[in-house]
Amino acid sequence: MLSDVELRRNIEQMKWFTEEARQAGHLDRDPFLQHSCFAAFANAHAHEGVKVMNPASTPLLGAYMRYCVSEFVKSYPSVGILITAVRRSRSTKRSTSAT
Numbered sequence: 001m002l003s004d005v006e007l008r009r010n011i012e013q014m015k016w017f018t019e020e021a022r023q024a025g026h027l028d029r030d031p032f033l034q035h036s037c038f039a040a041f042a043n044a045h046a047h048e049g050v051k052v053m054n055p056a057s058t059p060l061l062g063a064y065m066r067y068c069v070s071e072f073v074k075s076y077p078s079v080g081i082l083i084t085a086v087r088r089s090r091s092t093k094r095s096t097s098a099t
Contacts, residue, residue, distance in 0.1 A: 014076065022078040029080040030072070037064055 021028045035054045
């Protein structure tokens, strides 16, 4: 988990980066994954079954996502966002046979 100093530094770096991108005419896009959350949130809600990566959305995760997106847009209005559902790919074993 980040300390308060690290969090403030990250916020300032993000503000600097997004302002530089805006001034240069570049679009910065940041992804939000619907079924994932920060470790601090997952730890605080572990008793409700919340993990950092969750198999599906829940009303709590939906509310958390809306809050995060809202705060992000308020803080960085020039940044585009991409909200995606997480799909886990199934790995399949391929058999190889000698001919």
